[in-house]
Amino acid sequence: MKKNIAIIMGGYSSEFEISLKSGNVVYQSLDATKYNAYRIHIFKDKWVYVDDTDNEFPIDKNDFSVEIDGNKITFDCVFNAIHGTPGEDGFMQGYLELLNIPHTSCNMYQAGITFNKRDLLSILKPYGIKTAESYFLNLGDAINEDAIVEKVGLPCFVKANKAGSSFGVSKVYKKEDLTEAINIAFKEDDEIIIESFLDGTEVSVGVITYKGETKVLPITEIVSENDFFDYKAKYLGQSQEITPARLTKDQEDKVNTIAKKVYEVLKMKGFSRSEYIFKDGEPHLLEMNTIPGMTKESILPQQAAAAGISLTDLFDSAIEEALK
Known part of the structure; x- marks a missing residue:
């Protein structure tokens, strides 16, 4: 009997x-x-099932079901494809876990940690995971530009702490441009992280649970046509994404080992994609995404293809893992 999957x-x-x-x-x-398969649109003003002719049917949030033509549909598993809140930060995970509905993403706690860049890096540092120098600000804090520059140097990156797809990210070259970049970041989140610039090869590493095993996918090298790997580079083709990456065997072994260690230390499951930059031959972690993009332009599907895994097999494995 076919399983009902809510996407x-x-x-x-x-x-x-x-x-x-x-x-x-x-x-x-x-x-x-x-x-x-059922497409479920989750927005602040509505949760609806959308059929192939764009008719909408409201989701009953009491049990995450939908009534279609007098028939109540419940779901055997939820495939989580929400980037950002509430799908990547733990809220949907907690809701689904309370309802005892299996889902393809990591657990609530892991989602909360990884979505918060500051918490993620703080948790991993005792395990020897190298990161950029960082400076934290909350909305309303006094902004001491001299202290920021002394800690992280210039150029530096100003980032929204809890956002993805490079929303709220600026690269700052001059101290007098810090305030504008901070204001941009605060439009996305009330917490920001300011990091030192790491000058080196940037790579993206997909680590997934595939057929019951932790699997590191072929590494992707990021060569942005822009000043950094921003939204346009990610989604509008303004970058080269080279899979497999042009790394030495030593570099490849190091980043594979660290990426797998991070995944297992955090007790992750499902999909993940982490960004690293090599500085002095050592990979430094930037961030981890637990609901990575699955568009045709996205990196993880490219990596899966390089590993000989079709999207159908990739998604099937995620659902089978969730249903165990």
Whole structure:
């Protein structure tokens, strides 16, 4: 008997359009002989099932069900394709876990940690994971530009602490430009992180649970045409994404080992994609995404293809893991 799979997409953040694209790729790729797929749009003002002719049916949040033509549909598993809140920060995970509905993403606690860049880096430092120098600010804090420059140097990156797809990120070269960059970041989040610039090869490493095993996918080298790997570089083709990355065997072994260690230290499951920059031959962790993009332009699907894994197999494995 075919399983009912709810593909949740959209969300409450600036990433909702990318999430809708990811969710539709999942919808188009799921094995129709095994699954009945339902596209569920999650927005602040509505949670709805959207059929193939764009009719909308409201979701009953009491048990995450939907009534279609007088029939109540419940779901065997939720495929989480929401980038940002509430799908990547733990809220949907907690809700689904309370309802005892299996889902393809990591658990609530892991989602909360990884979505908060400051907490993630703080937790991993005792395990020897190298990171950039960082300076934290909360909305309302006094801004001491001299102290920031003394800690992280110039150029530096100003980032929203809890945001993805490079929303709220600026590269700052001059001290007098810090305040504007901080204001941009605060439009996305009430916490920000300011990090030193790491000059080196940037790579993206996908680590997933695949057929019951932790698997590190082929590494992608990021060569942005812009000043850094920003939104346009990620989604509008303004970068080279080279898979497999042009690394030495030593570099490849180091980043694979660290990426797998991070995944296992955090007790992760499901998909993850982490960004690293090599400085003095050592990979430094920038961040981890637990709901990475699944669009045709996205990195993780490219890495899966390089590993000989089709999207259908990739998504099937995630659902099977969740149903165990």
